[in-house]
Structures are given as structure tokens and as C-alpha cells.
Amino acid sequence: MGKKPNKNQFEFIWGHKPTDGMVNTLSKQLSAEFTDVMNEIWANEAVRSAVLISSKPGSFIAGADLNMLEACKTAQEVTQLSQDGQKMLEKIENSPKPVVAAISGSCLGGGLEVAIACHYRVATKDRKTVLGTPEVLLGLLPGAGGTQRLPKMVGLPAAFDMMLTGRNIRADRAKKMGLVDQLVEPLGPGLKTPEARTIEYLEEVAINFARGLANKTVSAKRSRGLMQRLTDYAMALPFVRQQVYKTVESKVQKQTKGLYPAPLKIIEVVKTGLDQGNDAGYLIEAQSFGQLAVTKESKALMGLYHGQVHCKKNKFGNPQKEVKTLAVLGAGLMGAGIAQVSVDKGIKTILKDTAQKGLDRGQQQVYKGLNSKVKKKSLTSFERDSILSNLMGQLDYKGFEKADMVIEAVFEDINVKHKVLKEVEAVIPAHCVFASNTSALPISQIAAASKRPEKVIGMHYFSPVDKMQLLEIITTDKTSQDTAASAVAVGLKQGKVVIVVKDGPGFYTTRCLGPMLSEVVRVLQEGIDPKKVDAISTAFGFPVGAATLIDEVGVDVATHVAEDLGKAFGQRFGGGSIDLFKLMVQKGFLGRKAGKGFYVYQEGVKNRSVNSGMDEILQKFRVPANPDVCSDEDIQMRLVTRFVNEAAMCLQEGILSNPLEGDIGAVFGLGFPPCLGGPFRFADSYGARQLVDKLRKYEAVYGSQFTPCQLLLDHANSPSKKFHQ
């Protein structure tokens, strides 16, 4: 913790150093010190202005201390924390001596609330500097005056956008929005390191503005553009405001299906503040903050946050050799996607295919992916070109002797996999890792053809690779620690959330999805149409409807996987008729990629219609439905209980090493409802007892597919047992 009065005692600079961890968080300790420092500033007559800066590059204040929130037992306790924060920031806002926030690095949540309570904001214009209110992503709302100050600062529409999406805003955009007043360009090397000098420069510039504000040579008032003034004028009209509330509310309702309480609360709190004044606004903000913090949704989302942090670490340590050259076999959707997320992290990547046409398509996909970032201005065209120079497209094995890792993404057929493995092993160096991007073939089976099985590992990516955050890494009994370390390191470098699981048919993710999709087919056979199935599953919180999901995965792939897993696990993976899939494949209804599946897909048409060709097929496989287990809720529970039961079985068998990774894998890879926090969090909150009861009920109708696994039974029998403590 450093504080230093400036030389001439006119400005007071308070730099806070995080005492533990990587980032600054608003903890009780920090708040206390902050209050002390502010009191000192007000008491000392020599001080005319103050600058608030973090001496930690890369972090202004990254938000409130989550542990502090989680330690609270009641809503009242949290509300009290919120009110303390509000009071502290109100003092800054009303300070007779101007306070300037000098922002470098993440300025999120509570950090942003501190910044907007100051009189002026100067921010470093680099990629690390982001501003935002991510509270909603944790099921919360900005609880230290943010809901009240933000609309006044950036206007109602922009404030809603920030608070409801929780998106990060880069410094240059923040300047345009009026969220910060001045930008400071990052500096290059001088007589100190670029980082050290940039922070120092930021401080110098901020001091200048603080001095200017105190001398009244600088005005904190911003000149607003015509558009902004018009918007402000319109927003001042109650009628217009009501319309905005209504539109935003209906949009939120549509997107969250009412499963997430935080966005609706945010709207309500903002509304109260604008319509009934500050006091009412602050009061309801603090109360709502308290209420939200103890919801099960917030607990689930915070659990996911912790899980994500956990899965961004390499538990195997640093690999002996960093992967600098990567080779990807197969330039299909997956292969090209893997190449894209590698080249833009500076990894030299060879993209190999067997046919020129496939290679061209793959290279175009990488280009297109990067170019879309240029269009969004997150990349310059020069950077795109320079990134693309890391990509080498080719049809032969040239240069593989330099590869540190090979990831194969070829056709899902064990013979094809064996063939490429042998070809590759003939050309790669001894240290090179061979990773297979397969969604279901057991890695040990693939490794059986290898001369060096300790170097073989599974890296299961999710499509589309540049969007999906999860990477599932699969180790066999023979995979060496260093190979695992290397694969995790590559995944983390690619920006993935990484879970590491043991080998087995379908690993973890595919295996959990299997029984659920089988149940979807049975539901369809029972005469529920695809649209209804989608509606029921999204209403439960799945981001993609269950029937649509099959189309997205591809019916042929689903058939393949269902057959394989069916062989491995037998009756438990039954339910829906696999012949229904087979007939669909026969008819060419392969899903989205073929333009037809359960739905018809047309370029540019948003409201897709049900594929009428499916009527006949569904009719053919029609089975009678038992009304006892076919209410909407029962259908939801049939899908989810099978998922959760299988997930628990993976933990029981040691495929999963802990429930945390199980939750992360299910949410980030399969779209398990985030508001439930994953299958294990859901089992805790729903209750293992209740879950087992449901399973037993369906078991009575359908048989062993619903037999609860031992681990769930254990949990059901001792209520104190929880997956997450």
C-alpha cells in the first residue's frame, strides 16, 4: 500500500498495491484504508487535489472481493456492505477537492464504480485496460452506486447495455462513450521498462489534470455530441423512458426466459433511481444487491467463475519444452478452427490436409475468422496479415520434423486415425506430442498404434473452435505428465478453459450428452414435435434447444457416437431408437451442415421451419407416451436427470477428478444451463434426494436407463454430503 504526497504537496497520490494475488479487489481492508486516505486528503490543507492510481500494471481495481461477498450469510449483511460502499463513494463524489482516477488495466465492477465516482478519469489506451460492469454475469448488480451514476454518465441505453451484458469496454470506446475523459497512449521503452514508464506517465498526466481541475483551468464537463444531447433530451421525457424500460425488459425476458433474476433487478433499480430520485435509487440498489447475492443463481454463477479461474491454471506445471510449432492435420471446420486460435497467439502452425480444395477452404476459414476481427476493429489489417504469416497450409509432411505438437482433426474412424498416427510418427521429432481431436474414440485405442504411447493425448475441442471456450484434455494411463503439461499449456495459450479427464468411451462431455440426446429422441418418438422440445429445453435454461442441438452436432456424428457408446455402455445409453437417426442419415437429413435435419436451414433465413420430411420418419418410429411422465416439467427432468446421473457416474469412476471441472465442462462445452451452475451444483441445489426420487419415478416407467448411480445414492442418503462445500 503506497501513498505519497506529491513534491509540492498540492496533489495527493494514492497508489494501492495488491497485497495478495494478482489483482486489486475491493476488500474490507482496502475500503478501510481508502477511507483513511480520503480523510487525510480532506484534512490536509496543502492538498488541493488527489489522484487515484494502482501501482500494479494490468489492474486498476478488478472488482469487489468475491470472498468477502461469499462470507456473508444473509442478504442484510450484503446490503450493509453495499451501503458502506455507497457512502464511501458518495464522499468522493461530493469531495470539494477534485479526485482523478488514473486507470490502467482492468477497471471492473466495484473498480468502475470507484472510477465513476471520481471527478475525472484518465485511462491508458492499451488492450489490458478494460472497463465494465460484469456483476450481471455473477448474478449481481453494481452495488456501490453504479446503477445510479452510470445512466447519468453515459446515457440510459448505453448504461443498460453495459450493465445487462456485462461486456468489457476498451479504453478508446470508453472515451467515445464519455466513460473516461482522457486517454494516455502506452509508451515504449525509454530509460525504464515500457510498463513502468507508462504507469509513471499516466500518473504525470493525471496529476496535470488534477491540478487543472483544482485551478479551474480544466473543466470536468464534457462536450457532448449532438446525437448524445438529443438522446439525453429524449431520455429526460418520462414517456420515452417508459418505452425504453419496456423494450429492454421484454428483450431481457426473451433472452433469459426469466431464469436470471439479476437483469430484471437492474432495470428496476435504474428505473427507481431515475423516477424517484437518488435516495430511493441507492436504497433499492443496496437492498437488491443483498437479495441477489443470496440467490441460488448467483451462487451458481459465482461457482462457475471460480471454476473458470481454476481451469485457467496448469496443474501439471510448465512443460519441458514450449510448443512453438504446431501441426494440425485436417483442414476441416475443427482443424482450421484450431489453427486459427493458435496462429493468433503467435504459434507457428502447419495446417495439413490431403486435398487442395479442403486446404483452401480451411485457410479461407482462418482468414475469415481473423478478418471479422478486423471489421470489429479489434485487430488491424496489418496485424491480421502478420498473424497469417504464422500459418503454413500444405498437403505434405514438410516441416513436421520441427513440430513440437501435432493435433489431428481427421475423420472420426479408428483406421484413419491409426494411419495418420503412423505416418506422423515417421516424420516428427522424439519430443513431439501427438494429440487427437476426437469426440468419442478412446485415446488408448488410438494410442495402441503408437510407438510412443506416453506422447499420445486427447484434445477435444468444441465447434466452432474460435467461439467455444472449452477444451477437454484426455489422458490415458500411459500418457506422461509432461505430455499433459504440454497439452494444457497449449490449450491455455489458445485461450481455452481446460478440463483434464481420464480416458474412456466418450470421455466426460460426450458421455454426458449421449444419454440426454437419446432421451430427446425418445421424447420426439413420443410425439412431441421438435419445436416443442426446443421450447421445453430452452425454458429450462439450455442456450440451444435439444432438437436444434442434434442438428448442430450433425445427425451422422450423433449416430456414430450413439453406436459407439451404446456398444460400450449397453442398455444405459438406450432410450430413443438409433434407427431413427440412421434413417435420417439415409435421407440426407444430416442437420445444419446439409441444410436439413429436424429443421430446414436456408442462408439468410432466421426463422427456420420444421423439416416436413421428418413427419414420416417420426411417425414410423412413434411410440406411445405415458402421460405420468410427459408433462413439460417431466420431460425437462428426464433430460436433465439422465445428464446429471451420467456426470455423477463419471466422477464415481474417476473419469472426472473433481466436480468443479465437471460443472465447467458441462456449461462451457455442452451448454448446461449456466444459471444452474453445472450438473454437480444443480445436484446440490436441487437436492440429491429429490433427484434420486425423480430418477426412481422414471426408472419405474422406462427401466435401467434411469437407475441412479451409487454416488448420487450416497449423497441422497446423507444430506450433509455436497459436491460443492
Add this chain to the structure above:
Amino acid sequence: MPHDLARAALQGLLTRTSVPRDVVDYIVYGTVIQEVKTSNVAREAALGAGFSDKTPAHTVTMACISSNQAMTTGMGAGRASCGVHRDVPALQCPCPAGVGMIAAGQCDVVVAGGVELMSDVPIRHSRKMRKTMLTLNRAKTLGQKLSLISKIRPDYFTPELPAVAEFSTSETMGHSADRLAAAFGVSRLEQDEYALRSHSLAKKAQDEGLLQDVVPFKVPGKDTVTKDNGIRPSSLEQMGKLKPAFVKPYGTVTAANSSFLTDGASAMLIMSEEKALAMGYKPKAYLRDFVYVSQDPKDQLLLGPTYATPKVLEKAGLTLGDIDVFEFHEAFAGQILANLKAMDSDWFAQNYMGRKSKVGAPPLDKFNTWGGSLSLGHPFGATGCRLVITAAHRLKKEGGQYGLVAACAAGGQGHAMIVELYPQ
């Protein structure tokens, strides 16, 4: 047009040196912003200036060090000559290190120079408009033509202006200079003081008649320009009133402490020593050694001199103390001061240049004492020759053996050259 200026420089060179036209084996010119009609401006200017049509000519480009590149391309050994603004006397160099045409035995006599016409840069139609116009050329029927023309929208008429910005980073040079000054903690006052020094020294040199490399140029329809017309010594107070030009509102680089863009051309006669003596010339100086360097175009865009200086000294077997005359290109006062600080920093030398220790900062009493680009102006492609010849003239006037020329250039590149006075 640029070739007119270049022509005048070449003619001035012929007049001053009386070199027979057919003795010149080759002509190399440097330029930055190319006029599309005369993309090989060296050839067009040479023909117009009355050089033999049997003398081949080519044009090089390397941003602000284009004419340096022209010299070193032609060089090996030389003897030299003149410029519109800048005439240049004989230079010569027995340097075996040169890879240029003279050293390679390709030529004996080379004319090198540079030209820039900043007052008339090519402004293009937008890409959409160009595309429409090119398609229009191929349209056959009136109907096709009309349908193409009907597609033209008002935004098609937005022109594309050339900017003094890096292609790779899209950052303007002034902006980068401001960041560089900040990185080295160079204050606004220091920059203004240095700029004032440059203008005062240039004024003094001009008044004393030291800038004898200038050749008068008659602007068609206007008066004849007989001297550098950008020298304006002001006061620190006046300069302090200016607003920052790039990093607004708190930056330190202003119009007053930046070099200004101007029109100009230069030319220089370079020969091998034997050839010069055989022809009865008394050379002015040797071009001893030179280096080119390049570094990060974003954060070290203008640090070329820092990197090039120790390298060229090492190559020539000299130390900073051996140098009697420093002639550095002044892109911005902040850039010069940042370079001086960088050269004087062990930390920078060790962490960024991979050297054991600093090379040291040149003493100011030997540094750009006749003004520089800040006061004389900076016609991109022409500046290099001016630096070299000023170094030679200063060596002769002030006494001394070695001169060091250094310059930075867009793209994060840099150059340095050792000039040695020809024994008097």
C-alpha cells in the same frame, strides 16, 4: 512537379562542378512520395537536366533516408556536388566496405541525390471510384456505361490523402514522437529550447553565409528562392503558447518543435579517389563507412540514430571522441533529445541494443551547429545529401577530421555514415 526540382539540382551540380556530362556513369535518386507520372524520377530529371541519354538512372526509396540510400547505392568512393536548396561538393571514399556501384567496379562516377515535392502530393480517388472508373474503361455499350455511372454515390468522391503515418501501425509520426519524448521523459520546455537553438543556429549560419550548398531556384511565375525560407527564430514564450499537434490536449510535440515539410532536392557527385584525381578534382571528403539499422516501428520508430551510431563507429574503428562534427537529422526536437538520452543510457544499451554499455551522447557544441531539419525544413527524400555535405563543410570550416551523420526514418529504420575531410 518533383522532376523539375530534381532537374534544377542536377543542373546546379553540373554548373558548379563542371563535370562533363558523358563522364557520369550512373544516376541514383531517392524520393518518398512518388508522383505516378514520373515514378523513376531520377531518369526523367536527368534527361531534362541535359545528362546524356546513355546514362542509366534509377530511383530508390527508404523514407527519410532515401537520399542516403541513393548515396550508398552509388558509393564506394566519391566526389560530389550540389542541390537546389542544397548543392554538394566533392566527396570521396576509398571505402572497401561499400557494396555500391563504385566499390563493385560497376561505375567510376555516380550522381546521387534526392527530391521531395511536399506542396503537391498525389491525392487519389477512393478505391470504389477507381474501381468504377477502371470498369468503365471496359464497358462497351452506352447502357453498360450509364448503369455503372448510376452506381456512383457521393461517398465515392471522398479522396484518399497520403498521411505521414506508419502503414504497419497507422500511427502518425508526430504521435509516435510525442510518445517517444514521454518515454524518455523529455519535457515540453526542453523540446522548445532545442527547437529554438536549431532556428537560431541556422539563422546565424545563413547570415554568415555558411550554407553555401544552396542553389537558387526560380519558381515558375514567382520569385527566385535563394535561401532556406523556413528559418524563424522565435521566443520560448511564443513557442510555449502553441497547442500540442498530435497528442491532444496534453502532449508535448507542437508545430514549433517539429521539422516542417518542405519542397527540396539535392544532388551530389561521387567518384573513386583515383578517378577524381585523374580528372583534376580536389575531393571534399571521403565517405568512409555507413550502416543501416531497423527496429520496432511502433515504440522505437525514431530511435534509428541511437542504434546506428555505435554500429558505424565500431565498423570504422572510431570512438565517439574521434568525431569532430555531428550532423543528425532533426525530425522532432523530442526525437533528437530522446535519442541523446538513449545514447547516454547504459540501461537502454543493455536491455534493448544488446550492448555492454552506452555509446554516450554527442557533445552539443559539435552537434548540428548550423541548424538542422527543424529549422531548414525536411524534404523527405532530399535530406540525406544535405546532412552529408553539411558535415563536410563544417569539417572544413571548423576544422576536424571525422563527421558522423545519422538519421531516423519511417518504418523504424535508421542510418549512420562516417564522413572524413579530404586532406587539405
